[in-house]
Amino acid sequence: MDWQALTLTLRLATLVSAALLCLGLPIAYWITYSRWRWKFLIEAVVALPLVLPPTVLGFYVLIALGPRSPLGRFWQALTGHTLAFTFEGLLLGSILYSLPFAVQPFAASFAAVDRRLLAASATLGASNWRTFFRIILPLSGAGVLTGVVLSFAHTLGEFGVVLMVGGNIPGVTRTVSIDIYDKVQAVDYASANLTALVLLVISFVALSSVYAINRGVFFLGVNQTRLRGENGGEPRA
Amino acid sequence: MSHVLDVSIQKQFLPQTNSRGGENAAVAPNHHGKGTTSVVPPSPLKTRVLAPEAGLEVKFQAPSGFTIIFGASGAGKTTLLNCVAGLSRPDTGRIVVEDRILFDKERRVSISAAQRRIGYVFQDLALFPHLTSEQNIAYGLAKLDRHEQHSRTQAILESFKISHLRQRKPGDLSGGERQRVALARSLVTDPRALLLDEPLAALDFPTKSRILDDLRLWNEAHRVPILYVTHSRDEVFALGENVLVMEQGRIVEQGSPHQVMTAPRMETVAQLAGFENIFNGVVEAVHEDRGTLTCRVADTNVRLETPLVRAGVGAKLKVGIRAGDILLATAEPREISARNVIPGTVISAERRDMVVVARVRCGEYSATPESAVTPSAALEIEVQLTLAARDSLRLIEGRVVWLVVKTHSCHLIAS
Numbered sequence: 240m241d242w243q244a245l246t247l248t249l250r251l252a253t254l255v256s257a258a259l260l261c262l263g264l265p266i267a268y269w270i271t272y273s274r275w276r277w278k279f280l281i282e283a284v285v286a287l288p289l290v291l292p293p294t295v296l297g298f299y300v301l302i303a304l305g306p307r308s309p310l311g312r313f314w315q316a317l318t319g320h321t322l323a324f325t326f327e328g329l330l331l332g333s334i335l336y337s338l339p340f341a342v343q344p345f346a347a348s349f350a351a352v353d354r355r356l357l358a359a360s361a362t363l364g365a366s367n368w369r370t371f372f373r374i375i376l377p378l379s380g381a382g383v384l385t386g387v388v389l390s391f392a393h394t395l396g397e398f399g400v401v402l403m404v405g406g407n408i409p410g411v412t413r414t415v416s417i418d419i420y421d422k423v424q425a426v427d428y429a430s431a432n433l434t435a436l437v438l439l440v441i442s443f444v445a446l447s448s449v450y451a452i453n454r455g456v457f458f459l460g461v462n463q464t465r466l467r468g469e470n471g472g473e474p475r476a
Numbered sequence: 477m478s479h480v481l482d483v484s485i486q487k488q489f490l491p492q493t494n495s496r497g498g499e500n501a502a503v504a505p506n507h508h509g510k511g512t513t514s515v516v517p518p519s520p521l522k523t524r525v526l527a528p529e530a531g532l533e534v535k536f537q538a539p540s541g542f543t544i545i546f547g548a549s550g551a552g553k554t555t556l557l558n559c560v561a562g563l564s565r566p567d568t569g570r571i572v573v574e575d576r577i578l579f580d581k582e583r584r585v586s587i588s589a590a591q592r593r594i595g596y597v598f599q600d601l602a603l604f605p606h607l608t609s610e611q612n613i614a615y616g617l618a619k620l621d622r623h624e625q626h627s628r629t630q631a632i633l634e635s636f637k638i639s640h641l642r643q644r645k646p647g648d649l650s651g652g653e654r655q656r657v658a659l660a661r662s663l664v665t666d667p668r669a670l671l672l673d674e675p676l677a678a679l680d681f682p683t684k685s686r687i688l689d690d691l692r693l694w695n696e697a698h699r700v701p702i703l704y705v706t707h708s709r710d711e712v713f714a715l716g717e718n719v720l721v722m723e724q725g726r727i728v729e730q731g732s733p734h735q736v737m738t739a740p741r742m743e744t745v746a747q748l749a750g751f752e753n754i755f756n757g758v759v760e761a762v763h764e765d766r767g768t769l770t771c772r773v774a775d776t777n778v779r780l781e782t783p784l785v786r787a788g789v790g791a792k793l794k795v796g797i798r799a800g801d802i803l804l805a806t807a808e809p810r811e812i813s814a815r816n817v818i819p820g821t822v823i824s825a826e827r828r829d830m831v832v833v834a835r836v837r838c839g840e841y842s843a844t845p846e847s848a849v850t851p852s853a854a855l856e857i858e859v860q861l862t863l864a865a866r867d868s869l870r871l872i873e874g875r876v877v878w879l880v881v882k883t884h885s886c887h888l889i890a891s
Contacts, residue, residue, distance in 0.1 A: 353602070355598055355600065355602040356602050356604060356605075358561075358596075358602065359596070359598060359602035359603075359604070360604075360615070361562075361588070361589040361590045362561050362562075362563070362589050362594060362595070362596040362662075363590075363615050363616035363661070363662075363665060364590050364591070364616055364618070364619070364665065365590060365615070365616075365618065366590060373604075373615070374604060377606050378605070378606055
């Protein structure tokens with residue numbers, strides 16, 4: 240069991256979900272409420288990582304990080320080394336790769352918030368910021384958590400992008416999935432199995448917690464069934 | 477200081493889009509649900525009520541106090557409120573409250589909904605489901621300091637008699653309680669004008685009248701313009717100081733409840749009130765002294781005595797009679813107070829649930845045989861009666877009957 244690879248992977252996944260929480264919320268807000276007619280193009284771009292082979296995404300990220308791209312040059316001028324084959328480069332690639340897994344649940348939960356609540360908030364003098372933090376975000380709790388957990392779990396299991404952007408540098412860019420690949424190549428099936436099992440368990444726990452939250456198993460500030468009763472006007476039991 | 481809401485706007489209705497701010501979301505309930513609740517079977521006239529609106533074009537001044545906006549679904553009432561609240565933008569015109577310009581197309585002024593200080597109680601209330609009553613009410617007070625927020629919230633909780641509900645969330649409140657919380661939430665912000673979109677439609681009468689009392693008290697203390705949308709006659713008379721009748725995006729009548737309600741009313745409003753029988757009529761005689769009119773139903777020899785309205789001899793009106801307001805007799809009634817006794821023949825008697833709907837052909841029999849009209853010009857009137865009444869009268873097709881209609885059961889509608 241390569242603990243170094245596991246902690247590196249967990250660190251990467253945590254940072255990716257944190258970054259996607261900060262980045263994904265404004266993107267999802269814009270996608271939900273913008274009236275720009277070409278909005279669908281942005282939506283498609285955000286969803287691209289869902290369908291692109293990770294190697295394609297990894298390839299373009301590698302090019303973008305390389306010394307000949309403006310980003311690569313800027314980073315090199317700033318830090319003295321290129322982004323490719325570093326942890327930062329890997330982080331950047333992973334953020335892009337998991338973007339739809341955060342943005343889509345965020346946007347879906349924002350869209351499910353009754354627009355009349357937003358209108359009510361506006362007539363009560365609330366700014367868009369206040370409406371977002373007091374109304375939209377609390378009512379989207381389950382969706383936001385789903386997005387964070389999904390992007391975490393998705394980053395745990397990524398392989399293609401890591402290989403293309405990060406390579407296989409122990410302690411820097413060697414993640415669990417690369418480790419398993421190496422073990423199998425070396426015919427060390429016992430270690431590969433152990434590591435794979437750890438990844439399987441973590442992913443299962445993460446996903447089952449998402450489904451449990453969406454089923455309302457845990458109390459999450461807002462009781463979903465009660466919410467439906469309020470908006471749908473159905474009689475309560 | 478002049479507390480007047482001055483509105484003069486035009487707006488074309490656009491096809492629905494996913495706009496922010498809930499214009500369509502707020503308008504949408506107007507198109508559904510209502511207009512389909514009455515027991516009247518679908519008729520060609522009915523479809524006009526639900527037809528897509530042509531646009532909004534209104535001009536009025538609302539002084540402080542209640543201004544009732546009365547009209548059928550789809551008349552543009554909610555759109556008007558949305559324009560005043562700033563949730564929807566008119567194409568042209570201006571909206572002024574107390575000398576403060578909220579919207580002026582020519583001067584390119586359009587203050588955002590959040591800056592307008594207009595209280596708005598939505599038809600479905602739009603209480604924040606994740607906040608308690610107290611938090612809902614304090615929501616609009618964010619700009620005040622904590623102490624001030626608390627004291628204002630407590631004061632309004634007390635005056636609306638909902639202090640005991642402060643920790644409850646909307647899902648745990650009854651309809652009347654939610655209504656009070658929603659009113660309190662809008663009123664606590666000290667709005668410059670108040671918009672109420674059928675706020676009491678879903679409530680039973682005692683709850684409704686208690687809330688109306690609270691509203692009246694608040695109004696006496698604050699004296700701001702209140703636009704109150706309703707299609708309930710009870711509410712018009714209970715609150716009415718000034719009534720605007722809207723139809724197809726226009727204001728078609730304006731005045732005190734008494735003036736507006738005794739004038740011939742608009743057909744869509746009548747449809748809303750559920751008249752199964754609507755006939756074209758011509759005024760034949762005006763009896764100012766008795767407070768009645770004699771109307772002849774067009775193309776027939778059926779004459780009806782109706783209440784007096786502002787109309788002269790020869791004026792064309794529509795007469796609406798509810799099927800449930802007509803008495804049916806199998807022998808000619810004599811010495812009876814009702815002024816309209818019309819002979820006819822039963823042409824059908826169908827059972828619908830627990831009532832019988834009979835159709836009676838009238839106008840073929842006349843007092844003077846030479847003035848008898850052809851059967852094609854006869855009049856069919858719908859009458860509702862109970863199952864027991866049908867059985868005791870042995871009401872079958874072809875039976876000769878007399879319809880008895882009181883003068884005040886004949887409602888006149890402008891055509």
